[in-house]
Amino acid sequence: MEPVGAVATRTDRAPSVEGLDAASLLDLHRRMVRIRVFETEAGRLMESGDLPGFLHLYVGQEAVAAGALATLTDADQITSTHRGHGHAVAKGAGFRKMFAELFGRVDGYCHGRGGSMHINDLSIGMLGANGIVGAGLPIAVGAAFAARYRGDGSIAMTFFGDGASNIGAFHEAANMAAVLQLPVVFVCENNGYAEFTAQARHMRLDDVADRAAAYGMPSEVCDGMDAVAVRQACRRAVDRARAGEGPSLVEAKTYRYYDHQGVKGLRKPYRTQEEIDAWKARDAIELLEARAAADGVVDAAEFARVWEETRADAVDAIAFARASPLPDPATLTRDVYTD
Amino acid sequence: MAVRELTYVKAYTEALHQLMGADDDVFVVGEDVAGYGGVFHMYDGLLAAYGERRMIDTPISETAIVGLGVGAAARGLRPVVDIMFMDFLAVCLDQLVNQAAKMKFMFGGEVRVPMVLTVAAGAGLSAGAQHSQSLEAWLAHTPGLKVAMPSSAHDVKGLMVTAVRDDNPVVMMLNKKLLGAKGAVPEELYEVPFGQAAVLREGTDVTVVALGRMVVEATAAAGTLAAEGISVEVVDPRTVQPLDTATIAESARRTHRVVVVHEAVTFGGLGAEIAAQVTDAAFDHLDAPVLRVGAPFAPVPFSPALENAYLPDRTRIAEACRQITKRS
Ligand SMILES: Cc1ncc(C[n+]2csc(CCOP(=O)(O)OP(=O)(O)O)c2C)c(N)n1
Ligand SMILES: [Mg+2]
Numbered sequence: 001m002e003p004v005g006a007v008a009t010r011t012d013r014a015p016s017v018e019g020l021d022a023a024s025l026l027d028l029h030r031r032m033v034r035i036r037v038f039e040t041e042a043g044r045l046m047e048s049g050d051l052p053g054f055l056h057l058y059v060g061q062e063a064v065a066a067g068a069l070a071t072l073t074d075a076d077q078i079t080s081t082h083r084g085h086g087h088a089v090a091k092g093a094g095f096r097k098m099f100a101e102l103f104g105r106v107d108g109y110c111h112g113r114g115g116s117m118h119i120n121d122l123s124i125g126m127l128g129a130n131g132i133v134g135a136g137l138p139i140a141v142g143a144a145f146a147a148r149y150r151g152d153g154s155i156a157m158t159f160f161g162d163g164a165s166n167i168g169a170f171h172e173a174a175n176m177a178a179v180l181q182l183p184v185v186f187v188c189e190n191n192g193y194a195e196f197t198a199q200a201r202h203m204r205l206d207d208v209a210d211r212a213a214a215y216g217m218p219s220e221v222c223d224g225m226d227a228v229a230v231r232q233a234c235r236r237a238v239d240r241a242r243a244g245e246g247p248s249l250v251e252a253k254t255y256r257y258y259d260h261q262g263v264k265g266l267r268k269p270y271r272t273q274e275e276i277d278a279w280k281a282r283d284a285i286e287l288l289e290a291r292a293a294a295d296g297v298v299d300a301a302e303f304a305r306v307w308e309e310t311r312a313d314a315v316d317a318i319a320f321a322r323a324s325p326l327p328d329p330a331t332l333t334r335d336v337y338t339d
Numbered sequence: 340m341a342v343r344e345l346t347y348v349k350a351y352t353e354a355l356h357q358l359m360g361a362d363d364d365v366f367v368v369g370e371d372v373a374g375y376g377g378v379f380h381m382y383d384g385l386l387a388a389y390g391e392r393r394m395i396d397t398p399i400s401e402t403a404i405v406g407l408g409v410g411a412a413a414r415g416l417r418p419v420v421d422i423m424f425m426d427f428l429a430v431c432l433d434q435l436v437n438q439a440a441k442m443k444f445m446f447g448g449e450v451r452v453p454m455v456l457t458v459a460a461g462a463g464l465s466a467g468a469q470h471s472q473s474l475e476a477w478l479a480h481t482p483g484l485k486v487a488m489p490s491s492a493h494d495v496k497g498l499m500v501t502a503v504r505d506d507n508p509v510v511m512m513l514n515k516k517l518l519g520a521k522g523a524v525p526e527e528l529y530e531v532p533f534g535q536a537a538v539l540r541e542g543t544d545v546t547v548v549a550l551g552r553m554v555v556e557a558t559a560a561a562g563t564l565a566a567e568g569i570s571v572e573v574v575d576p577r578t579v580q581p582l583d584t585a586t587i588a589e590s591a592r593r594t595h596r597v598v599v600v601h602e603a604v605t606f607g608g609l610g611a612e613i614a615a616q617v618t619d620a621a622f623d624h625l626d627a628p629v630l631r632v633g634a635p636f637a638p639v640p641f642s643p644a645l646e647n648a649y650l651p652d653r654t655r656i657a658e659a660c661r662q663i664t665k666r667s
Contacts, residue, residue, distance in 0.1 A: 146410065
């Protein structure tokens with residue numbers, strides 16, 4: 001079978017830095033590096049058998065979460081997916097509580113009750129990853145409803161994959177948001193695959209963005225390996241939402257470097273090495289660094305410092321997580337209900 | 340503190356009207372709830388009173404409707420989500436069972452989902468297999484959900500007030516065949532607490548635990564049986580999650596015999612749970628095994644000839660009571 005989908009539809013432009021000052025570029029860079037380091041370490045820990053459960057890693061897709069979440073404030077709400085670490089990190093979640101949750105410890109975001117797929121942080125508007133494909137979309141529409149009901153000026157953003165665009169919840173949520181003209185941004189992270197099924201075998205369109213037209217919703221496609229491009233596209237959608245102009249859909253073409261779950265695929269390959277290499281050649285972090293340095297906007301040493309600080313943060317957080325106590329089985333039925 | 344006669348459905352509308360008046364965070368969302376007032380007239384007058392901001396008509400999108408409720412509730416509002424027929428929960432169960440019910444626990448305890456989901460439940464109107472079910476067993480089996488089954492106008496209002504003020508997702512099962520039933524309802528807001536059964540009639544020979552509309556049937560059966568010298572105690576749990584096992588077991592210790600009645604199919608229904616709980620709590624006091632009266636293991640049929648045979652009623656309840664008092 002021919003490799004389909006992802007490579008054919010990606011754009012070949014180099015990331016642009018036009019119009020962004022050093023602080024904004026460093027902000028995008030820091031968000032991406034934090035995701036990359038977190039996920040690389042998480043993958044390593046999984047491979048060494050330290051982490052229980054599933055792990056859907058975000059490596060390769062960093063530009064999407066970084067670019068999209070650079071447009072929001074802590075008051076804005078997001079819902080995420082099974083591949084949710086990147087969204088949490090880019091929204092501002094802390095490594096310590098995230099790693100502790102992956103280890104299943106009491107100091108984790110969910111006190112060991114949730115795991116990778118339920119990391120949430122209400123204090124920064126992270127309304128949760130989700131184990132059910134597509135389920136975050138209607139919830140984000142509800143958060144957007146609450147924002148407008150209260151008139152607090154906040155908006156909601158919801159992340160979903162190319163595969164998720166085939167589930168009813170996506171279509172219902174999109175139509176509902178459009179009909180009610182709610183302040184929500186739908187961000188499709190099109191990594192070309194739903195698990196092991198290439199896009200061309202799960203839908204008959206090249207662009208998920210085309211689906212927005214069915215709901216009378218504006219949409220655009222952007223280069224998901226270019227954090228600046230994602231930021232710009234999301235900024236337009238966020239501005240529309242804040243101005244009361246209703247929902248929009250942004251599709252970012254991207255790629256995951258690791259397997260659907262975990263790091264390395266164990267069974268028969270479903271992607272070619274050629275395809276993987278082609279995407280890696282346009283690595284979002286490397287390209288942002290190269291371009292910013294070439295344009296003389298940011299000094300390379302600044303980037304190096306971000307990497308260093310982030311790695312130190314991860315070392316600290318993993319030690320914290322390992323030292324955190326295991327949850328007490330006597331608390332098993334706690335927090336099922338609010339008293 | 341005036342008390343008047345109101346229908347079951349008007350008691351619901353009145354509760355909501357007063358709750359919305361008291362708390363701006365309460366809003367209603369669902370299909371045809373605003374402009375039309377709800378297909379069962381549950382929301383008549385509320386659009387005029389509260390406007391389109393708080394009465395929201397939606398497309399036919401049950402997943403998105405419940406999801407809107409979940410998201411809004413997680414953000415602190417108190418949505419009342421209307422899913423017309425209980426049967427339609429099957430198309431949006433994910434948002435209820437995997438999202439609303441589990442969010443607090445799996446998120447680590449911080450979030451609250453104060454959402455009320457109102458459904459019309461129950462058979463007896465020839466509405467057919469997809470518009471007649473009583474699916475309380477599905478819901479009561481799900482940690483995180485609460486399930487109320489009012490049997491009277493009084494309890495509709497009181498349970499609705501409790502439901503809207505509760506910080507957990509609550510499913511209000513309004514029985515379609517009881518919508519027009521009248522009862523005494525206080526004018527002011529009052530709560531009927533969850534997990535507190537009502538002993539509606541005291542008796543000494545047999546306890547009948549009845550759910551929803553079956554409470555009405557059980558009470559009628561008790562009247563008939565009194566004339567035959569069988570004294571029946573009627574217990575209405577009012578909520579099946581939480582379930583007031585203590586009151587049921589206490590009654591069982593006094594009457595030594597228990598019959599459980601519900602509209603839902605007997606197999607795997609609440610009757611099985613109640614029978615097990617009574618057996619655990621009061622085995623030494625029982626003179627006979629707990630009897631269950633429910634529907635046969637088949638979808639709800641359409642033809643009145645079939646549906647009448649399918650649904651438990653006062654005759655079958657009375658028969659079960661005679662049987663259980665005879666064998667011991
Ligand atoms: C309702 C539902 N169906 C199936 C699954 C199993 N599943 C988990 S991830 C996934 C693929 C999702 O693909 P996509 O939306 O493109 O996200 P990606 O994994 O590519 O980030 C599937 C089928 C699920 N978790 N939920
Ligand atoms: Mg995908």
